[in-house]
Structure formats: C-alpha cells, structure tokens
Amino acid sequence: DVVVAQDGSGDYTSVKEAIDAAPSDRTSPWLIYIKAGKYQGHLEIAKPYIHLIGEDAESVIISDDRVSGDNDLGKPVYSPTDGATVYVTGDNFYATGISFENEYGITAQDGPQALALCTYSDRAILNRCKLRSYQDTYLTSNKTGRRHFLNECFIEGAVDYIYGAGDVFFNKCTLYNTRKSGGYIVAPNHKKEEKWGYVFDHCVIDGNADVEGLYFGRPWHDSPKTVFLYTTCKVPVYAKGWYFTMGGIPEIWADYKTVDAYGDPVDVSLRNDYYYYYEGETIIDESTGQPKKDENGVTMKENKIEGYAKNSLTDEEAAAYTIENVMSGSDDWDPAIMTESVEAPSGLKIEGKTLSWEASKYVICYVVKKNGSTIGFVKADAAELVYEDELMQSGDEYTVQGVSEYGMLSELSEVVKADVSGIETLDLPDYIAYRNGDEIVVRNIPESATVSAYSLTGTVLAREKVSEGTFRISTVQPCIIRIVSEKKTSVFKML
Template sequence: MKLGTGNITLGAKTLTGVFGSKTVTFPYEKLSYNTSYTVTVPNGALTDMSGNAYAGTSFTFTTANRAEPVKKLYDAIVAKDGSGDYTSVIDAIGAAPTSRTTPWVIFIKNGTYTGHHDIPTNKPFIHLIGQSRNGVIISDNRLSGNDGNGSPVYNVNLGATMVVNANDVYFENITFENAFGYNNLAGPQALALYTIGDKFAMNNCYLRSYQDTYLTTYNSLTARHYIRKSRIEGAVDFIYGGGDVFFDADTLSINRAAGGYIVAPSHQSGTAYGYVFSNNVIIKDRVASVDVYLGRPWQNAPKTVFINTKLASNVNIYPQGWYYKMGAIPAVFADYGTVNSNGQPVDVSQRISNYEYDVKDGNGNVTSTVTGTAKSSLTDAEAAAYSYENVILRSGDAWDPRLIAEAPEQPANVNINSAFKLTWDAVSYTRLYVITRNNVVIGFSLTNEYTDATATAGNNYTYKVQAASEFGALSAASEPIQVLPITGLTFNAKKAGNTAALTWSTATENNTSHFEVQRSKNGQTFETIGTRKATGESNSVKTYQFTDVNPVSGNNYYKIKAVDNDGKFSETSVQALKFDLQQAAFTVYPNPVTNHEINFVLTTTKATKVEIRVFSLDGRMLQTEKADVQQANASFKISLNRNIPQGIYLVKLSGADVNQVAKIVVK
C-alpha cells in the first residue's frame, strides 16, 4: 500500500501514515476527551503498490470521558544533591509503602544513580518518573555470565541493574544501563532490566548493554508488558524471556556490526501473543553498518512478530530473517510490512520456517537433534490481530498503559515578572507542575504559578514548566522564558487619547541589546509592533517610551521584551488597555508625498475636530497639526516639516469620531 492523492483527515487535522508493504497506520494523539471526531479517507488517497485506488471511507467516533485528577505533589523526590527526600533511588524504593492499590509516584532529578535496584513483590504501583531520559541514569555493572577473568557471576535476579518483581509498575524518562556491556561492547550476559511482574509499562526509557540487555517475565502465561517510545540497545539476544509484550513505536539499537540477534524468546505453550513489535525502527550504534538476525528460539515455544518495522540506513536483516538453531522450535517467527530506510518493502522471500535444536546428555554430548517448523508469515488479517487492544487490554481489569503514559498538554504562555513570579495557562488533567531553571528542577506547584524565591537580580536565567499527569507522565517542556542580567524592569501602559503611551524603565542593564514592544488582541498571541535600542550597560535608571498610534477597537494587551546580545530575553508582565473607537474613513494624496504637502479627504458621521500626527515606523512622533472639520465630508491639507527625510511614515487622524492611521511615502 502507498500514498495516493488527497488528505486523510481526523477532524481538522491531516494525518501522516506509516506505510508497510500491505498496511498503513495513522498515529494520532492528544485528542480532547468527550468529543466526537470524523475520520475521512478520500477516494484515491491510498492505493495498492500497482497504483489502484482505494475507494475511500469515512467514520465518526467519540472519545471517552475523563475526570480531572486531585492536585497532589509527588510522593517522593530523589536528588543526588540532597534537595529531595532521598539521595538514591534504592532508598526511595525501600521507603515506599507496601500493598498499594494506587500509584506511589517517585520523581528522580537528573543524576547517575548506581547499584543493584530491586522492586519487591509487595510494592506494586511504584511509578519512577525521571526528569529526563538522558539525565537520569540508573547504572550497575554486574555480570550474569562468566567473563573468563574471575569476575563474580550473579543470578539474573541479582545481576540486573533493575529488577521489577511487583505488578503495576511504571517507568518514564530513565536510562537503565549495565555499564559493563555498554562500555565494553562485549559479553557475557550483563542485564540492564529484568521485569517479572504483570502489568509493567515503560515510556521514553533507554535500556543499554550488549548481551541480554532486557529480560522479560517468563514464568507466567498471562503477564503483560508495554514498552512505548523507548530505546533498547544491544547485540546478542538483547531482548529475551516470555510474556505478552507489546513494543510500541520503539527504537531497537544494534551495537555489533554482524552476527547479532535481537530477540531470544522463551514463551510457554499457551502464551497468547508473545513478543509483538509494532511500528518499530531498527538503527545502528557505534558501528558503520549492521547485519542482524531478528532473533533465535531460546526455550519452550517462542512467539515473535515484527509488524511494520523500518530499517535505518546501513541496517540490514539477513535474508533468512531468523537464526535456525538454538534451544527450541518457535511457534511463530514472522515479520510483516518490513521496509528499508527509503520506505520500500524488504524482500522476505527467503525467510525460514524450518528450525532445529540439539538434545544433549549430562556431559554435554549431543544425543539427538529435534527439527520442526514455525509459522513464518502473516496475512493482512493475522497482522491486524496483533493490536494493542488484543495484546494488552484484558476483560476483567482496567489496566490501560497508554492512558498511564499519556502526558498533559505542553504549558503555554509562560510569563515572569520582575519579582521572579512565573505564571502560565492552566493545563487540563494535571496533577502538578515541575519548574526548572537552567535545566535544574527548582520546585513544584499545584497551581499555574510559581515564585522563584532563590533568584537574584543581575543573573541570566532560563525557566521551563512541565505538567504532570495523575500517573506522573510529564508533558513536553514549555517554551523557555529567559531573564536577563537586568534589574528593575518596570512597565506602564496608559491611554493618551486614542493612542497607547507605553513607558518602561530599567534600574541596571548588562549586555542588553534592545527592547521589543509587543501587542496582542487576546492576551495570548503577541506580535512585535516596535523596537527601542537599549543603553546596553548601565548602573542607573534608564527610561524608554513608545506610542502605539494604531490600537485596535476593544482590548489591547501590551508587554515589553528585553533582548540580550546573545539572544536571551526577559519579558514584563502584560498591561491591558481598552479602546472604544468609532471608525471613520479618510484618504490621503498624493502618495508618495511630493513637495512635503499632504491632502486629506475625511468622511465622518458629523463635524469634528481632528488632530493629525506624523510618526516614524518605530513610534516616534515627528509632527502634530490640528484641523476643524465643519462638515461630514471635508477636504484639508497640511505641510510636512521640511526636516522629515525621505522614507515611510504613519499619519494618524484622531478625534471624537475618528481614529485612523495611513502609511505614507515621502519622496
């Protein structure tokens, strides 16, 4: 299947498809709750590979209701610098309560936290939320195999960097590494993560080692894991074990040039789906190119499908797809819709279905070889059955890890005043807000405001705000707002007739470039209407002025943006003025103006007195004149000052019944 002509839409949004050889998936997110949406696929928007058009379709659905969460701070905070409740993740887990039935949310500030970590069976519902995936690293270097150098060998329960025994655990924005495998790019087994419990979910995490990076549960027929938008890195059997595991839009990173294996499953007979890789990307790391097997069968009756997988540049799957021999006969080893880096279907004609394994006696001697076949391909209908809903959702429980991982919207319209008080628009479905200064978490808030009590005037600061859901999932950070080394930035706006007189001052300036005057009709979307050059370096009060000669009828919102020479900026609070302007019409001629004389024709509803003012484009008033208009339609003229040079200017007429601006060109 491929793209045809015409837009495929979800409501007003145009969707972008992820194309496999036979299917297309249209990802979407951030829909409003309790809202109806219509999906429209026009005739010809999709075609088969021969160009035959799909007839199109349209359908409507309504999203679910969702209640606003209770506003609540994190249950615990981990920080290496001592600014939290604990300095180690191990201690925070150790102090968490047992037998929870709702999430115990632990926030981890950026830092590297070392040692063996374990979440015991009696501590379900622990949610570990990292400040950032690259900044929060949980690391250890234990081995679960013999390196030949006499290093201690640990059982996987003690060897993995993080072991999750409990149910209902959720991780987000964390890197889990086994430093031995990741740094040495060599075996033996060195696990970063081992998840045993049911209903485990992980979002935007990074698992990295070399051999046996991630071990999933393999003692339960019904255990489910959900891995979303995460990166898993290794070379040999680096995802192995059992359970129904749905890998949703993940990145599989190969750090060995040739001969590696992505999976080595061991699914018990009766496992419903096994490993399902949906819309994943396979990339390379620290090697020039990659040739890799999708996997090999470890034990029992392995099940693995790769659906709509994309290979990055210089990444290749061996033509046979899977390695034929290890320790079992797989039930299903198949890939469907695999494409190369150009989006072209990969040739799967040589994918194997015949497998074998050796039976050995107690001395390791081969006594026989078992052979068998596995399902090696999927029909369109079979591939469609490996959906998130089928693999993860279960009748009888409410576990929906996509909902758990759903972050609130990005906070918008962040502002800061001279007292370092931050404000922003409230975000729906938010438990609390996280505030960072220069990428360091400095505080949390239950409302849409926060005052930085530790800030001092005269320093550069960059602030960002994130919203956290009831489960801890973090939104994208707000657009940064910056504070310059400028003190005492004050701002005042007042009406002067039908104009806005804006005045601001600074107590000191350091490396300040200029000021931008910004106006908005709604208090949210601002445009720059003028600039003023800053003094730049000053230890005394400096005052600046600007006149908005063309405010709109209704509300006008103003703020001043102070911009540093290196591009950083600070903003004043917003001032609002309301104008009730009755619009009259006038024309000016000739335009361009010659001989410094301007003629006006004014149409008003009655006779009036008008004031004519000439402004430069940056708001400086250059000339003022007055005229009495004794009739509703009148003509009059003025002479421009001869010292006004050639250029473009604004002429404003204002009075009881007029408030109009025209642009003129003086030649």
C-alpha cells in the same frame, strides 16, 4: 510524592532510599521524581505501583556493572535477577525518562550476560526509557501471561538483548545493534499457552554503521512467538530473518510490511520456517574422538528435534495485533492511556521574581525548571499557579512541565527569560555564619525574620521564621541563604 536528588535538594539522595521508604500496600501510583544524575548500584523493586519519573533519559541514569555468567574477569557471578541493574517484581511498575544501564556490557562490548533490567512483574510500563548493555540487556519475564508495554524506548545490545517470556508490546521503539558482525535481537522462551508473545509495532532497527547484518532472533527454549509489524530496518537483516537453531521450535516468527531505510519494501520470501535442535548425549566422531557436527556446524546429540514455524501474516492476522488485544487481558488493562502526554503549560510570564502560567488539562502538578534544571513543583490545585524565585538573575531561562496522574511529563513550555535589572540590589549586614560539621549555622538574625536556604540551582531546602536569632540547617552542600526582616533583605552564599 517524593523527590530524589543527588545534591540533597530532594527528599532522598538515592533511588533505593526512596523505594525503601515508599508504602508497601499502594493501590494507586506512588510517584517518585528523579532529578538529573547517575545513580549507581543494584536496585530491587518488590512494591506495587512504584512510578519512577526521570527528568529525561539522557540525564537520569540508573547503572551497575554486575555480570550473570561464568567469567575470567575476577567478577562475582550473579543470577540473572540479582545481576540485573534493576530487578522488578512489584506489579504495576512504571518508569519514564530513565536510562537503565549495565556499565560492564556497554564498556566491554562483550559477554557474558550483563542485564540492565529484569521485569518479572505484571502490568509493567516503560515510557521513553533507554535500556543499554551488550548481551541479555532486557529479561522480560519468567512466567506466561505477564504483560509489559514499552513505548518509544531505545534498547541497545548485540546478543539476545531482549529475551524471556510474557506478552510484551514494543510500540515505536528503537532496537540498536552495536556489534559489527551482527547479532540477535530476541531470544524468547514462550510456552505454547502464551497468547501473543513479543509484538514489535512500528519499530526501528538501527545500529553501528558497519553492521553487516543481523537476525530478528533465535529460539531460546520452548515455543517462542514474535512478530515484527511495519518495521523500518536502517541496518540490514539477513534474508532468512531468523536464526535456525538454539533450544526450541518457534510457533510463530514472522514480520509484516517490513521496509528498508529508504521506505522500500523488504523481500521476505526467503524468511526461515524450519528449525531444529539437539538433545541428549553428544555424538562423538569415532575417527577424530571429537564431538560430531552437522552440515551447519552444530554439535550433534542423540536426539534431533525438528519443526516448522509460521513465518508470515495475512492482513487480517496482522490487524489483530493491537495494543488493546495484546495488553487488555482479563482486567482490561490499558497502558496506552498511561503514556499519553498532557498538554504543555502556556502563557508563561515573569513579574518581578515570580513566574506564572495558565492551567493545563489533566495535570496533577507542574515541574518548574531554571536553566534546564528542576528547581521546584507547584500543585495543580494551588490557589495560584505561581513560583517565586528570589535567586532569579537577568538571563535565567525558565520552563514549566505538566505532570499526569501517572507521572507522564508534558513537553516543555515555551522559554521565558528573566530581566531583573530594575529590582533593588540586596545588601549584607554583619551576620555570623559558619559551618559546624555537617550543619550551617547563622546567628545575629533580627527577631521575627524569615530565613530561607536554597540549593545553588534554586531549590528551597528550608524556610522558617526565626524567633531566637539563630538558624540551622543540616547539609553538606553549598547553599544560598536569604534573610528577610522588616528593615532589609540579605542574600549570601555558604560554601
């Protein structure tokens, strides 16, 4: 629907502008394609059906550096929602091919809280995204029953870096621990009525090569529920599996058929099932005047809350944790189908300076790339699946991707390389071309000539038939100007 590009070759230069301009009452996806770049600043998404489609998570980064805890850094203290780089409350949110980062957490590798993402909405999908920080990277939800689906995502942190509530399914994700002394992956606070909690299916636990060991999680509040199914541990998880205290008693904290980096089964016989925490006034040791600590070094208070959690699953119990069961709810929501890739375009060829290809199934449009950068789009229902690039040079490499109705990108097509050695060289008459502030002006253009302006990557910025000899375009970026008249074609660069 719209394109974001920092170089001005899209409809907007920032993600915030594109979201601000999006409809507020959508009942179907509004696709925002984001070209490569690092987009800085806090972002709030309250509108429904916003689909953010990044070129890929390596090149499209949404970043901020706010913190949400007391600090002596001289930084303002934000609430977790205002401190998160991206805060989502609009239902049916979808993101693919994007890195959500909190720069403070990544750089400092220390607390306090520094959230990359907070999704308080229902029916949120993250597909092939990266979430990066250190403490509290991802806050999943604040209410029972809200559903999130993460598919093939990379989530990085060290301390409670996935926390909150909701039914959240992590499918084939990588959980990357950055701290040598280990840490805690999850810190949930599910209510008892939460049906499923956190489900990690066929995920990989990885991290710093020097990690001594880590815990699956610790119980933040209430009655947390978390299961790890078919997990591969590339770094060691402590034999107890789960840390014994924080502020709640888990209902179910279990892992099933966990294997190590070599694919060998992990011994789960020592997994923790007993948890406790304290409430009330702190007990003071009369002999020292200091807070009294128990045998585990935990500060004692007047009330000790104890309990047990289910710490294992039978084959039958594990089999119930499917995407359909966990995510469908009362509205039969199916996030898996929204992350299915469409087939890559085939049959690419170049004739002259025109690229063409064969149609793919279930595609609404195609993304055209030149030397790795997006230069244009072609609708699937176009009369011909072709893209003309007048700036094509020998050696340029072209690929095409298909796009599903949800914004899921196909794999890249095969690469085709341009050879324009047999095409006539273009010449340059005596046009008058200059900059006037933020505007490019070209005069002395022949009557009825067509003028096109391109970004340096080949994206069309403007095209018009000139009737009065003058062409204007508002842009501060360098441009390629192409003028086609009856007698000749001319191309030149305006810096």
